[in-house]
Amino acid sequence: MGTGQKETLCEMKQITKCFDKVTAIKDIDFEIYAGEVHALMGENGAGKSTLMKILYGYYSRTSGDVKVSGKEVHFNSTHDAEAAGIGMVPQEIDLFPELTVTENLFVGRKRPRKRWGGFDTGKMQEEAREVFEKLDVNLDVASQVKHLSVANCQMIEIARALIRQAKVIIFDEPTASLTDRETERLFKVIQELKEAGVGVVYISHRLEEIFRICDRITVLRDGRWVASDVISEFSQDKLVKLMVGRPLSQLFTRGVSRIGNTVLSVEGLSSDGRFSDVSFEIREGEVVGMAGLIGAGRSEIGQALFGVLPVASGVVKIHGKEVHIKSPEDAMRKKIVYLPEERRSQGLILPMSIGSNISLASLGSLTRYGFVNFKKEKEISDRYIHTLSIRGASVDKPVSQLSGGNQQKVVVSKIMVREPEILILDEPTRGIDIGAKSEIYKLIDELAGQGKAILLISSELPEVLSMSDRILVMHEGKLTGEFDKEEATQEKIGLAASGVADGRQIDTD
């Protein structure tokens, strides 16, 4: 391996973590040497965070061994981990905004005291200044944290780890909210940490960063270890393939697509801070998949088209006619429906019955003089319970008693009652079992067969690949790729989603 002679700071062996009956990660090996930057790679949900939270004492492991400096350890809290020399710079900075930089460094630590028992602020500030000098960062240690930029807060997190003599520091997507210049400074600091013999774990989705600063890479997929090697053994293509490259299990085979005229066209759509200059169209009977990483702005586009999020500029046309969608009700009147990403928090009214949930988006058509026609409501609900075979369901039963997959079918029923022409499905199969999944796939296929225009937003590449007629890829609020069914591969999509555009690059500048 070439790095074998280096001191091993930390060794994780056969780590398994189960949450109830769900195995999040299984038999993962991971080690960190002194003075290296070790990239931990994988798709969302591959188990990177779970593994690092175990190392940082946030979760306890179900089985496996963790050794720090050759000694077996069992952390019961992050405090234990910090005491053993593990530091973490979290993705969401977690400081006390009202306290000063110095006070934040000393939170959870013994503070130096004066003879009469008060805190020795002078000494604390001196220590703080020393750490920032070591990092070559110019920061007023007496200022309140709330006045500082995200980049400087990150520096405080690094200093927090250093002041505790951390031997290993974990960086979780540290550049996600930094500017280019701040990123450069961070890389310089990481370089210095490396020279000082600190082991750095670096989690990021940005491939170019990985190849710039990392020495070794470990790839996880679906909670399993896939590969570990020095950086020179990887190319970008190979890395993406390892990350996403599960054999494309044929989840579902679509019927023959009969694609007609354009139903929905979007031109130059932008929403401040969410996405910019997005253009695409969906035709009759077409399923357009939308891939990308979480946070790439896919749900936001769906919600903007549904009148939930504001649109700053751009044109939306339905059947060639320009429309302005002001609210969900407005969108549904124009035959657009949206299946939200979060079933429980956005899709269902849990205290209500199954029937009430199914009819909720269509109250207008079930109402006469303000009064709901309960007979009609029952008829419609019964019909959808039957067509979508929602198991264990009756109209009056509380929706909270159904399983996840059947709850999802209730939400699908709810939007189907509106008899839509355009369906925006945001992660329609998230968190549901294989059986319910294939039923949803069958439904999507049938709807496309009926000539509906469907936008399928999904983080599962196999799902996007097997269901879509065309695939759009987003990266940081922009469309970075568009592929036909025939030319799309996991690798091409993965590259476009990481911002290393491939295929039919759409110029967004």
Next chain:
Amino acid sequence: MKNLSRGITGRIGKFGTLLVLLLIIVILSIAEPNFLSLKNFTNIMRQVSVTGIISFGMTMVIITGGIDLSPGSTLAFAGMVIAIFASAGNNIAAALSGIGIALLCGVINGGVIAVTGIPPFIMTLGMQLMARGAANIVTGGFPITNLNDTFRQIGGGSVGIIPIPIIIYAVLAVLSHLILAKTAFGKSVYAIGGNKEAAHLCGINVKLITFLVYAYMGIMTGIAAIILTSRVNAGNASVGVNYEFDAIIATVIGGTSLAGGIGTIFGCIIGALVVGCIDSGLTMLGVSAFYQQIFKGALIIVSVILDTYRSKAVKIRK
């Protein structure tokens, strides 16, 4: 085993309040034999009608996940204006202005809450102070007495043996029940309280419904003000103190969840009767008004604790 305990919590939730009411009636009847008489029952109902009507509005407000702390003061403010017109002999103007004033307070509450999204607790606490101030401004704090005889019939008269306030109470109960249980508006109220975001994504106009719920609360308060002003034959700026708490107690005891999304008008009636029986029983037993206050304070805490357990049971089912 789990299913069994779930079933029991569910059943207690539905019939528990009714059981509590029967238990209270039995205990008070044993302690004070005069308690269980038709005369006392009509008396209790007559007293319950004012806060009971307010609690119909309160039930809707709480089902949306909100709260209204202003009806007691709004009632006093509306009562003053009602008394001015009623003492001048114009009963129709009295009734309309009373409802109008209370509706205005509700519209302001609902409008500010819906548009700005500030917590209903804060908005209606502010309104509580403002309406009380306004009530005092009307006459500089002096009560208005000697309203006309026809007007006094509203609170004091009867049709046959049934006092008019009880008839009004019953009519509003049916109306509120129909609105809540049978209309699209009612469904939207439950949906907003159950999950605001999901309701919005279903095309429900969350702001409009929220606004209308507080407006309805205002109308109920205005009608309650007419009854109360008529019954005491005066407009008095200091009436109605803590009435909102009676209404909240009645609502929560009646099974409406402070977390929103759950509740019925039927439960709210039972809850109001529980409060009325306890009030009347303690008075008949000679318990002083000060101790009654302590008792009621404890009651509101206990009823909310019960609600918390009920919500937990619901969550477990989720």
